Amino acid sequence: MTTSRRRVMTKPGLKRTFQRLLRHYGPQHWWPADAPFEMMAGAVLTQNTAWSNVARALSNLTKRGLLAPETIIELPNERLAELVRPAGYFNVKARRLKNFCAWYLEQGGYEVLSSLATPDLRRRLLSVNGIGRETADDILLYAFNRPVFVIDAYTRRLFTRLGHICGSEDYETLRNMFETKIGPDVPLYNEYHALIVRHAKEICRKLPRCSECCLALHCPFSV
DNA sequence: ACCCAGGGTCATA
DNA sequence: TATGACCATGGG
Structure with missing residues (x-):
């Protein structure tokens, strides 16, 4: 019983x-995104922020063809901050987004990360300054399809x-x-x-x- | 004018 | 370990 x-x-x-x-x-x-990287960028930008504001920030990047880790990493902090401004905390989030992109590229991108076991991948996500538990788990669930609640x-x-x-x-x-x-x-x-x-x-x-x-x-x- | 939003970091005790 | 300050825009 x-x-x-x-x-x-x-x-x-x-x-x-x-x-x-x-x-x-x-x-x-969910998650409203066309690709895993867009989902992950959105996860960082939506921290304590209404999605409607995040959508504008993402749009600012996509409109200009900048929504990729290789391009974001090259943007000056001031420029990136201006682009993500509608998402609020723009200085903080510009930095966090760059931190994440640098990590993402140095790890070898989506395919490489996909091959990692969930606990390992989670630990690595959490090592990025700006990625906390909830954001890491959002990414694990919605970008990597891992069974994380x-x-x-x-x-x-x-x-x-x-x-x-x-x-x-x-x-x-x-x-x-x-x-x-x-x-x-x-x-x-x-x-x-x-x-x-x-x-x-x-x-x-x-x-x-x-x-x-x-x-x-x-x-x-x-x- | 006030409250809140799909959090996280850092300093302090 | 556990609070508190801080970050900042946009909608109700």
């Missing part, structure tokens, strides 16, 4: 929550309010928990994270600081 059998009036499981989100919102088609602030809030976690667990603990409970499943992780973000945009902006209902699936304003 599995443990899921014991749910009576309690919270829905992780997969159940996923099904409800998917049924309500439909597939989100991304933990962001929305994920914490949602599952805290659903009662799965207390919320103060550290990043690795939560990632491990979700990956263990769900099991390795790239398409599911992909869609799940996208749906969580979609749900947050949908509900949370309408109900700022709603500690009880916001992001909770049983909430009348929710799914």
Whole structure:
């Protein structure tokens, strides 16, 4: 007898929550990018930033045919900062983007990186100044199709309010928990994270600081 | 005018 | 290990 059998009036499981989100919102088609490198650049630029702003920054680069590690690495910091300006933190992000590009080229590019085992690839991503846990995991999942469950602030809030976690667990603990409970499943992780973000945009902006209902699936304003 | 966004680094205790 | 300051644009 599995443990899921014991749910009576309690919270829905992780997969159940996923099904409800998917049924309500439909597939989100993440990550919005035409190529792995574009996805990775977007991951750096979207740190604590609305995607609409990131899209402008990416557009500034693509319009000029500059969205490649070889070209970005050659741009003067001031010029790159001006191009990514709409994404905010432009000085910081110009530097981080360059750091990443330098690393990416010195590692040998996408094909070489693809041949690495996930833990190794993750460690190398984290060694880049400007790539933290969440950004590394975004890249692992959406650019390298690795079964890595991304933990962001929305994920914490949602599952805290659903009662799965207390919320103060550290990043690795939560990632491990979700990956263990769900099991390795790239398409599911992909869609799940996208749906969580979609749900947050949908509900949370309408109900700022709603500690009880916001992001909770049983909430009348929710799914 | 205020709040927030698809975080991360660095200095400090 | 764990806070806090800092980075900065654009939309609600």
